Amino acid sequence: MTGAQTDPSTHSSAPAAAAYGPPVESRRPHLGHALASEWTKLVSVRSTLWTLGSLVVVVVGIGMIFIAQTSSGDYANIPFTTPALFGMLVGQLAVMVLGVLTITSEHGTGLVRTTFTAAPDRHRVLTAKYLVFGLVAFLTSAGSVFVVGTAAAIAHNGAGAGSHSTGEWAGALEGSFYVTLLGLLALAVGALVRHSAGAIAVMIGVVTLPPVAGAMLSIWEASAPLGRLVLQHNAPVALMQLFGMPSGTSPSGSPQTMPADLTQMALMLLVTGAAMAASYVVVGRRDV
Amino acid sequence: MIEAVGLTKRFGAKTAVDQLSFQVRPGHVTGFLGPNGSGKSTTMRMILGLDRPTAGHVTINGHAFRELPNAQRHVGALLDAKAMHGGRRARTHLLSIAQLSGIPEKRVDEVLAVVGLQDAARQRTKGFSLGMGQRLGIATALLGDPQVLLFDEPVNGLDPEGILWVRNLMRRLAAEGRTVFVSSHLMSEMAVTADHLIVIGRGRLLADMSTQEFITHNSAGFARVRVAGTGPDGRDAFAEILRKDGARVLQEPDGALRVTGLELPRISDLAHEGGLRLWELSPHRASLEEAYMRMTRSSVEYTSTDDPRAQLWETDPLALPQWEEGPAAPEVPQTGFFAPPPPAATGGSGFLMPSEPGELAASAQNNPEASR
Numbered sequence: 175m176t177g178a179q180t181d182p183s184t185h186s187s188a189p190a191a192a193a194y195g196p197p198v199e200s201r202r203p204h205l206g207h208a209l210a211s212e213w214t215k216l217v218s219v220r221s222t223l224w225t226l227g228s229l230v231v232v233v234v235g236i237g238m239i240f241i242a243q244t245s246s247g248d249y250a251n252i253p254f255t256t257p258a259l260f261g262m263l264v265g266q267l268a269v270m271v272l273g274v275l276t277i278t279s280e281h282g283t284g285l286v287r288t289t290f291t292a293a294p295d296r297h298r299v300l301t302a303k304y305l306v307f308g309l310v311a312f313l314t315s316a317g318s319v320f321v322v323g324t325a326a327a328i329a330h331n332g333a334g335a336g337s338h339s340t341g342e343w344a345g346a347l348e349g350s351f352y353v354t355l356l357g358l359l360a361l362a363v364g365a366l367v368r369h370s371a372g373a374i375a376v377m378i379g380v381v382t383l384p385p386v387a388g389a390m391l392s393i394w395e396a397s398a399p400l401g402r403l404v405l406q407h408n409a410p411v412a413l414m415q416l417f418g419m420p421s422g423t424s425p426s427g428s429p430q431t432m433p434a435d436l437t438q439m440a441l442m443l444l445v446t447g448a449a450m451a452a453s454y455v456v457v458g459r460r461d462v
Numbered sequence: 463m464i465e466a467v468g469l470t471k472r473f474g475a476k477t478a479v480d481q482l483s484f485q486v487r488p489g490h491v492t493g494f495l496g497p498n499g500s501g502k503s504t505t506m507r508m509i510l511g512l513d514r515p516t517a518g519h520v521t522i523n524g525h526a527f528r529e530l531p532n533a534q535r536h537v538g539a540l541l542d543a544k545a546m547h548g549g550r551r552a553r554t555h556l557l558s559i560a561q562l563s564g565i566p567e568k569r570v571d572e573v574l575a576v577v578g579l580q581d582a583a584r585q586r587t588k589g590f591s592l593g594m595g596q597r598l599g600i601a602t603a604l605l606g607d608p609q610v611l612l613f614d615e616p617v618n619g620l621d622p623e624g625i626l627w628v629r630n631l632m633r634r635l636a637a638e639g640r641t642v643f644v645s646s647h648l649m650s651e652m653a654v655t656a657d658h659l660i661v662i663g664r665g666r667l668l669a670d671m672s673t674q675e676f677i678t679h680n681s682a683g684f685a686r687v688r689v690a691g692t693g694p695d696g697r698d699a700f701a702e703i704l705r706k707d708g709a710r711v712l713q714e715p716d717g718a719l720r721v722t723g724l725e726l727p728r729i730s731d732l733a734h735e736g737g738l739r740l741w742e743l744s745p746h747r748a749s750l751e752e753a754y755m756r757m758t759r760s761s762v763e764y765t766s767t768d769d770p771r772a773q774l775w776e777t778d779p780l781a782l783p784q785w786e787e788g789p790a791a792p793e794v795p796q797t798g799f800f801a802p803p804p805p806a807a808t809g810g811s812g813f814l815m816p817s818e819p820g821e822l823a824a825s826a827q828n829n830p831e832a833s834r
Contacts, residue, residue: 215547283548293534295528
């Protein structure tokens with residue numbers, strides 16, 4: 175009944191009313207706005223706290239146990255930051271999970287449609303995600319490593335530890351950056367796969383499969399060189415190297431450790447860069 | 463103003479939207495109707511640049527959506543009430559969307575108050591009901607105070623108060639000179655909300671006209687006649703009289719007659735001449751729902767069949783009136799006064815509990831409420 179009464183009035187008044195326009199002239203939003211939005215998104219869900227919390231707990235916890243079980247003499251040949259490595263080998267999973275969830279949680283809930291409706295320049299949003307997540311992941315892992323390294327340096331600065339240069343701290347920073355790259359790769363895979371479980375499975379495969387596959391390839395004569403190559407160039411091995419673990423398993427590997435540092439990092443940069451480039455192309459074109 | 467030209471979207475072999483061209487003008491609430499799977503949501507997603515059209519294009523105020531300088535200040539949309547992260551609080555969700563376009567934080571509290579969610583602002587959206595989700599979605603659409611608004615099924619899950627609120631909100635937004643484009647399945651709601659209708663079926667445009675025009679074009683009024691008495695004799699005799707006078711008569715499931723082609727006074731005169739008393743003689747003005755059903759009948763994608771309940775019930779074949787071989791009259795909601803169906807029509811025990819399941823099945827077949 176109300177509709178029947180209001181119908182004619184709207185019909186007559188509508189043409190008279192001028193088309194509505196926003197009273198304040200609005201400027202084109204920039205990356206800074208997207209960064210603020212992504213920061214709000216990151217800190218307002220509990221999965222961030224859980225993943226980064228477990229990263230800190232694992233790295234610092236395992237590192238402290240390691241420190242408690244060692245004496246100053248054990249640090250004669252290894253840097254003070256090495257105790258953080260063992261936690262980081264587990265903690266990298268948490269970083270990858272958070273990287274995946276940063277984008278797949280939007281796809282899983284349908285929030286991505288709201289986001290891309292509000293910001294149709296999708297690359298701006300994706301760049302903000304990479305920057306915010308990357309910075310947070312790097313600062314968290316580097317911070318945890320720093321805590322463990324400092325604790326080791328304070329607890330074991332006896333004469334037996336020998337001399338330590340600041341270069342080993344740079345190696346630890348590189349290691350943290352390597353883990354961050356793994357997280358960024360996870361984010362790119364998440365953007366491509368769009369499913370949390372699928373993307374996390376892919377990333378776990380990326381980290382755990384090469385050592386197994388390399389060992390299998392080494393069995394046969396023909397594929398042995400390839401197998402050795404895979405065994406030397408994979409995420410866990412690279413991480414150990416960057417954290418200054420002496421590679422005592424293969425005698426021939428020791429002299430190659432220093433140049434391989436850069437190679438490992440370059441390889442990771444290449445893979446992550448390719449995945450990120452693919453994510454930009456796909457996210458820009460795909461129906462969501 | 464939204465303008466679509468030759469909009470087409472194919473998913474593999476299936477054409478979801480086929481050569482759709484229409485305009486949505488400012489100052490009106492434009493309803494977007496169509497059966498399930500007819501391409502409404504796909505069309506809305508193409509307008510918002512979420513899907514890329516296979517062919518054709520759609521512009522908003524002359525721009526493709528993804529080329530708008532500041533999309534949120536021009537277009538607001540509610541596509542899916544559940545399109546939010548359940549672990550995030552309502553206010554934070556809105557804030558993160560607002561920040562994308564540099565909309566000040568104060569605006570978030572404003573829209574929360576507009577949709578009546580100020581008390582739920584600190585709740586995680588996981589615990590929201592569908593209606594609260596709709597309100598939050600509408601708040602998201604209103605954030606940028608946009609000139610063009612799209613709503614996909616905005617009243618789903620809302621309580622009657624909420625439905626009334628949405629209706630008034632739409633009308634007010636349109637009266638301010640904005641373009642409001644609303645899809646809905648609730649015909650009664652569209653009839654009182656929309657000034658203009660765009661109807662699609664199987665991805666094709668079926669109608670693009672004002673609501674009043676649509677109803678008059680696609681439906682016919684009729685008179686509902688109920689002859690006194692419980693037996694079919696008087697009814698059949700009167701139907702014969704009416705048919706001789708040039709009327710078209712259909713029988714409704716509860717025994718009333720649906721008469722078209724005769725004026726009400728003439729029907730009354732004929733009854734008087736035939737010595738018959740009438741229990742009901744009511745004019746029936748076509749509703750939007752009826753007009754819509756009539757138009758989209760051929761383009762409904764998912765049709766249901768009667769549940770035969772094979773082996774579960776003893777079947778009782780439904781008797782067709784001997785004078786009408788055509789299809790049974792379509793269901794039409796009864797409006798205004800009508801006499802309750804005579805007890806005989808419901809198997810003689812309409813007000814009693816059935817003593818055995820078979821009796822319930824038999825009466826259900828005659829009961830218009832149950833067969834709807």
